[in-house]
Amino acid sequence: MKKLIIAGGTGFLGKALINQFENEYDKIIVLSRSENRQTNNISYVHWDAKSFGTWNDELEGAEAIINLTGRNINCRYTKKNKAAILASRLESTAIIGEAILKCTHPPKVWINASATGIYQFQENKFSTEVNSEIGTGFMAEVCVAWEKAVANFNLPQTRQLIIRISMVLGHGGGAFPVMSKLASLGLGGTLGKGTQQVSWIHIADYCALIKWMIDTNTAVGVYNGVAPTPIMNKDMMRLFRQKAHMKIGLPAYTWMLEIGAFFIGTEPEIILGSTYAYPEKAINEGFAFKYKTMEACLDNL
Numbered sequence: 001m002k003k004l005i006i007a008g009g010t011g012f013l014g015k016a017l018i019n020q021f022e023n024e025y026d027k028i029i030v031l032s033r034s035e036n037r038q039t040n041n042i043s044y045v046h047w048d049a050k051s052f053g054t055w056n057d058e059l060e061g062a063e064a065i066i067n068l069t070g071r072n073i074n075c076r077y078t079k080k081n082k083a084a085i086l087a088s089r090l091e092s093t094a095i096i097g098e099a100i101l102k103c104t105h106p107p108k109v110w111i112n113a114s115a116t117g118i119y120q121f122q123e124n125k126f127s128t129e130v131n132s133e134i135g136t137g138f139m140a141e142v143c144v145a146w147e148k149a150v151a152n153f154n155l156p157q158t159r160q161l162i163i164r165i166s167m168v169l170g171h172g173g174g175a176f177p178v179m180s181k182l183a184s185l186g187l188g189g190t191l192g193k194g195t196q197q198v199s200w201i202h203i204a205d206y207c208a209l210i211k212w213m214i215d216t217n218t219a220v221g222v223y224n225g226v227a228p229t230p231i232m233n234k235d236m237m238r239l240f241r242q243k244a245h246m247k248i249g250l251p252a253y254t255w256m257l258e259i260g261a262f263f264i265g266t267e268p269e270i271i272l273g274s275t276y277a278y279p280e281k282a283i284n285e286g287f288a289f290k291y292k293t294m295e296a297c298l299d300n301l
Contacts, residue, residue: 003062005107007031007049007092008069012173013165013206017066018042020207029058031069050091056099064109064214067096070146073117077138089146097153109159109214112150116166116199116226118143121274123197128280129164129222147222161213163225166275169297170203176301183240189249194234196274199226202291202300212287224279231294243298 002025006014009030018028022042031047038044047055049069059065069092071085093112100106117139119127127133134140147162169176182188201209206225213219231239241249279287291297 001026001061003027003029003058005029005031005058005062005065007047007065007067007096009066010034010044011068012170013168013203014068015172016170016203016207017210020211025063029055029062031055031058049088050095052095052099056102059099059103059107061105062107064111065096065100065107066210067093067110067112069093070113073139082138086142086145089142090149093146093149094152097150097155100155100158101153106155106158108157109161110150110155111161111163111210111213112146114143114147114162114164114222115139116164116224116275116277117273118147118164119275119277121196122276123195123274124276126276126278126280127224128278129224130280159217159220161219162222163210163213164222164277165206165225166199166201166277168201168203168206169301170206171301174203179237179240180244183237183244183246183249186246186248187250187252188237188241188244188246189251190234190237191252192233194232194237194251196233197230197276198233198236199224199230199275199277200236200294200297201225201227202297204300205289205291208290209282209287212282216285219285221281223281224277226277226279227289227292227294227297228279228283229293230276230278236294239294239298 004021004025006017008014010032022028026041028042030042030044032044034044036044036046045055045058047053071088073085075081118134120133120135134144150160150162168174209225237249291300
């Protein structure tokens, strides 16, 4: 039986991966905090993301396990929230590694999420997997610890990979529906100074990259899960306005975003930070992106 495990698979990215793989695997196991249930060949199995249970038996003989578990970062970085963001990632990663060690027939592949937030903010210099500067802020520290939690395990029978995710664009979740709505209301103007770089990826390319990572036996280590053409915020917002057939777009200046972020309970750096990542490893090793530019991405969506 060909089996795939997705931990934290009930969100936007997890649902997209289920759609990608449901016809390729005999069984998909989704580890979630909800109660056990079955839908066709998809089984939802309860876990608490930090301790052993019946869920770890499911890892036996699996083709791959994909770990997307982590508390949403769209919040104020209070001491309590920061502790929860970090713990949710480190605990889930550590228990998966321990569960793999216990397997008689461990998964062939372990893909763990990370984020391009690990990089120093850049506006004119690419951050690649092998040529980059690690950032110093909270999210960079989280990502460094998160990736170290994977590297701590020596698993000779399991290929270990990390995908650094940025903004994933698609229907049904993430930034695309929100930004499309803002643009249609005439609110899709430049955010902040507008020169900050935005790394992004079409949801179809994200799923295809995960599939490529599983299927490519030579793929190992860290990969940037981003399209090859980052875009400045002001140019991205212009394209969203064009897609919405809206000529005007009221800008949101930095001071507005800082005040607004406080009242809606998030951090301004999520919008104002500049991430200029490039998927050097995947491209050099043969992965082909279908949607290389933001124009192509939005035309499809």
